[in-house]
Amino acid sequence: MKIAIIGGGLAGCALAWTLRQIGQEPVVYEAGPELANGASGNASGLYNPRFSALRGPDANFYAAAYSLALRSFKMFDGIDWCPTGVLHLMDTEKKEIRFHKTVTNWHWTPAHMRIVSSDEASRIAGVGLQYDALYLPDGGSVAPKKLCAAYMRDIDYRLNTSVENLEDVDADIIVLACGSAVLKFVPNLPIIPVRGQVTQVKATQLSENIKCSICYEGYFMPAKNGIHTLGATFQPDLNHSNIIKQDDQENIQKLGEAIPGLEAGLEVVEQRASIRATSRDRFPIIGPAPGQENVYVSAAHGSYGVLSSLMGAHLLADMIMDRPRCLPVDVIAALSPQRFKKRA
Ligand SMILES: Cc1cc2nc3c(=O)[nH]c(=O)nc-3n(C[C@H](O)[C@H](O)[C@H](O)COP(=O)(O)OP(=O)(O)OC[C@H]3O[C@@H](n4cnc5c(N)ncnc54)[C@H](O)[C@@H]3O)c2cc1C
Incomplete structure (x- = not known):
């Protein structure tokens, strides 16, 4: 064929x-x-299920995809697979309600998904965090x-x-x-183009201690060769992939709002913009x-x-x-x- x-x-x-x-x-x-x-x-992307409160068709799709990815990534060399774990901060009331329901309805064991207090989250992350979090110990990043x-x-x-x-x-x-x-x-x-930009920054004395990826309204990855990736902007009204300097500031600002102090002294070294397609x-x-x-x-x-x-x-x-x-x-x-x- x-x-x-x-x-x-x-x-x-x-x-x-x-x-x-x-x-x-x-x-x-x-x-x-x-x-x-x-x-x-x-250069880096998180592998992350989209968490819905109920275990409906969308949750079943992403849960199956996550499990398939964990089996498949093992087969490849040179993909920068970093299963460092991912903390999803419950930095809004909506997320707090949704993530508690996710844990109840997805039925994954605590070894693979659990709610952690801000103290435990801080210990896992290697930096002080002010929010409780949904923790996925098998999560992490690859180089798409x-x-x-x-x-x-x-x-x-x-x-x-x-x-x-x-x-x-x-x-x-x-x-x-x-x-x-x-x-x-x-x-x-109904396919909609959505522009986005990721930013790469040099690690600081504080940020180089971070041991797992952290998601909030954006995401922040542990340093690799002294460089962190953080992202990403989300602009449904833009359909170009030119670099916008302001986007780097937006990515860094979102980090500072979620983890105050971590944004201090971050020096931008690179960025990349592209268009993701989404549906209605x-x-x-x-x-x-x-x-x-x-x-x-x-x-x-x-x-x-x-x-x-x-x-x-x-x-x-x-x-x-x-x-x-x-x-x-x-x-x-x-x-x-x-x-x-x-x-x-
Ligand atoms: C800033 C940003 C950050 C992201 N972060 C993450 C993340 O952390 N984790 C995650 O899971 N996802 C992330 N995503 C989403 C993820 O990158 C996309 O969902 C994924 O790359 C889509 O893959 P694709 O193959 O459908 O599209 P694309 O990668 O866009 O591939 C489509 C390809 O088709 C080619 N093409 C177009 N027209 C034609 C044609 N007529 N003939 C031949 N070839 C053609 C294009 O050149 C392109 O290479 C991010 C996206 C963006 C923009």
């Missing part, structure tokens, strides 16, 4: 890897001069760009190849994994493209693409190869591109 994947970011590369594992030889077409040319090109390279080790791909017309693609099956450019081929999907209901769009035979979509991975791209790849591989599905029907329906169709 000839399978063409349009887009060489996390969604396209994860799918190519998954298909290769079951004996297929997909070809990836990437518009840019390198893989991970878009949102997937960040390196993960794409690892997924693609034995895969055929064409760079500088922007697909404009699906009829020009020589394939039995086409998968659209090209972020918001999916709209070129399936114009009616903020859930990925994965499945057969409406009205087009043998065309599939994997897009709108939003701010959780490290996990959702991999789980989505396994689901699409099942669909393409017509195998038993790895996810329950309600999750498949919640991800389906058909879900936005207006009911008569």
Whole structure:
């Protein structure tokens, strides 16, 4: 079977890897001069389930994706996998209510998910924290760009190849994994481009003690080679990836609001901006493209693409190869591109 994947970011590369594992030889077409040319090109990214209060289809998707990622990352070298643990600060009342419900409804053992007091959170983090937190000891970060390279080790791909017309693609099956450019081929999907910028800063005497990633209205990662990554801005109204200096200040300011004092003396060394695609209901769009035979979509991975791209790849591989599905029907329906169709 000839399978063409349009887009060489996390969604396209994860799918190519998954298909290769079951004996297929997909070809990836990437518009840019390198893989991970878009949102997937960040040097560090958290792998984080999106926590909902109830264990509904969205929670089932992200919980399965998290568990799959923990098994899969073990197979790769050179992806900067740092399972340092992640603390999600309960810095608003809403989060406090939601995270307590998450712990109750997800039924993970305390070894994998638990609420910790601000004192315990401070001990885990290696810095004083003023909020209680939801703690995921297996959480952490990877390098999305390196993960794409690892997924693609034995895969055929064409760079500088922007697909404009699906009829020009020589394939039995086409998968659209090209972020918001999916709209070129399936114009009616509610995909929204959202600009974001991550900032890298030099560690200070205080910050170099931090041992795990910390999430608040932004996120802060422990130093690697003396550099922390913090992020990320979220601008649905912007569709460009030029650097905005003010965004670095915004990232640092959010850190200072959550962990006062930690922002002091942080020197910006680098930043990267890109566009993530999200959907109207903020859930990925994965499945057969409406009205087009043998065309599939994997897009709108939003701010959780490290996990959702991999789980989505396994689901699409099942669909393409017509195998038993790895996810329950309600999750498949919640991800389906058909879900936005207006009911008569
Ligand atoms: C600032 C920022 C911080 C983030 N932090 C995190 C994080 O910590 N953890 C996390 O899980 N997620 C994070 N995300 C989200 C994550 O990066 C995305 O969800 C993920 O990268 C999406 O992958 P993708 O493959 O769908 O899209 P992309 O990576 O954008 O890939 C799409 C690819 O398609 C190519 N393309 C476009 N049109 C065509 C065409 N016509 N023909 C061929 N190729 C084409 C593009 O060049 C691009 O390389 C972050 C996003 C941003 C912007």
